[in-house]
Amino acid sequence: MVNNNAAAVLICLDTFARGREVIVSRGELVEIGGSFRVPEVMKSSGAILREVGTTNKTHLSDYENAVCGNTGLLMKVHQSNYKVIGFTEEVPVEMLVKLGKEFNVPVVDDLGSGCLISLEKFGIYGEPTVQDVVKQGADLVTFSGDKLLGGPQAGIIVGKEKLIQQIQKNPMLRALRIDKMTFAALEATFMQYLDEEKALMEIPTVRMLTKPLGVIRKRAGRILASLKKSLSGQADMNIVPDQSRAGGGSLPETDFPSYAVSVKPLNISVNALEVKLRLGDPPVIARIQGDALLIDARTIQDREIKILVNSFITAFKK
Numbered sequence: 137m138v139n140n141n142a143a144a145v146l147i148c149l150d151t152f153a154r155g156r157e158v159i160v161s162r163g164e165l166v167e168i169g170g171s172f173r174v175p176e177v178m179k180s181s182g183a184i185l186r187e188v189g190t191t192n193k194t195h196l197s198d199y200e201n202a203v204c205g206n207t208g209l210l211m212k213v214h215q216s217n218y219k220v221i222g223f224t225e226e227v228p229v230e231m232l233v234k235l236g237k238e239f240n241v242p243v244v245d246d247l248g249s250g251c252l253i254s255l256e257k258f259g260i261y262g263e264p265t266v267q268d269v270v271k272q273g274a275d276l277v278t279f280s281g282d283k284l285l286g287g288p289q290a291g292i293i294v295g296k297e298k299l300i301q302q303i304q305k306n307p308m309l310r311a312l313r314i315d316k317m318t319f320a321a322l323e324a325t326f327m328q329y330l331d332e333e334k335a336l337m338e339i340p341t342v343r344m345l346t347k348p349l350g351v352i353r354k355r356a357g358r359i360l361a362s363l364k365k366s367l368s369g370q371a372d373m374n375i376v377p378d379q380s381r382a383g384g385g386s387l388p389e390t391d392f393p394s395y396a397v398s399v400k401p402l403n404i405s406v407n408a409l410e411v412k413l414r415l416g417d418p419p420v421i422a423r424i425q426g427d428a429l430l431i432d433a434r435t436i437q438d439r440e441i442k443i444l445v446n447s448f449i450t451a452f453k454k
């Protein structure tokens with residue numbers, strides 16, 4: 137475990153590919169945000185980026201043709217925050233693993249989000265779990281502690297014991313290691329995952345993402361009733377179907393059906409209302425659609441409804 141997934145990728149590259157080539161598909165040369173851009177991370181680790189394929193299609197033969205005596209790693213990078221759609225092809229990790237075995241080159245899969253629970257039963261397809269990728273034979277898998285996993289900021293590397301031991305000997309590890317508090321928080325998070333039902337209940341990120349639509353609808357009803365009681369004459373309010381997004385650079389283009397309370401202010405502009413709520417204490421972050429403010433009921437806890445209503449009362453007062 138290291139400070140973040142950027143550090144996890146960096147130490148894997150440093151350990152296995154300093155001065156050597158890392159083969160990556162051109163469709164996977166991601167920028168995550170800030171300065172985490174695959175080509176740049178390669179450069180700072182001292183690895184040599186050997187990009188193969190095209191933006192939309194990369195074949196196994198592209199990797200095959202690029203493997204040479206100086207190949208340190210075959211790398212797959214999750215397209216965390218964008219999607220390539222249409223005439224596309226990527227090489228599944230198990231095929232890279234086969235190729236890697238043939239040439240004795242380890243395969244690292246930078247998964248980004250690090251989902252431990254299959255989201256398919258919640259209608260979200262195509263997001264591989266860490267367990268899937270390990271089963272498919274990836275030698276190293278890296279992921280964040282604070283994306284879909286829902287834990288503290290951290291980077292996690294799982295993989296073949298021999299390779300993990302090599303990473304543990306890298307002097308860089310001490311500079312990237314996590315502190316005791318993070319360690320404790322990460323352990324607490326993983327303990328919840330021992331029981332999937334518990335994880336779905338107790339880890340806020342996972343709980344909110346997988347919240348059943350009926351529960352969200354009911355909560356929207358409670359929010360609406362409370363707002364109506366306090367804001368009569370000041371706004372038109374009703375419940376509207378909405379879509380939530382996971383954010384945080386994960387699950388791009390994936391819409392989660394949700395319900396929102398729509399608030400159309402009558403005496404001030406919707407922009408003014410948005411600003412007042414955002415600058416309030418506590419700040420309320422809502423979304424403007426047309427001339428209404430939308431409050432997505434997915435991410436409001438029952439105990440927060442009263443606080444939310446008070447924020448609205450204050451915002452309408454000033």
Ligand SMILES: *Cc1c(COP(=O)(O)O)cnc(C)c1O
Nearest residue numbers: 140141142168214216247248280
């Ligand atoms: C988010 C992400 C990273 C960086 O992870 P941090 O934990 O934010 O440092 C690296 N690679 C991929 C594919 C990511 O999605």
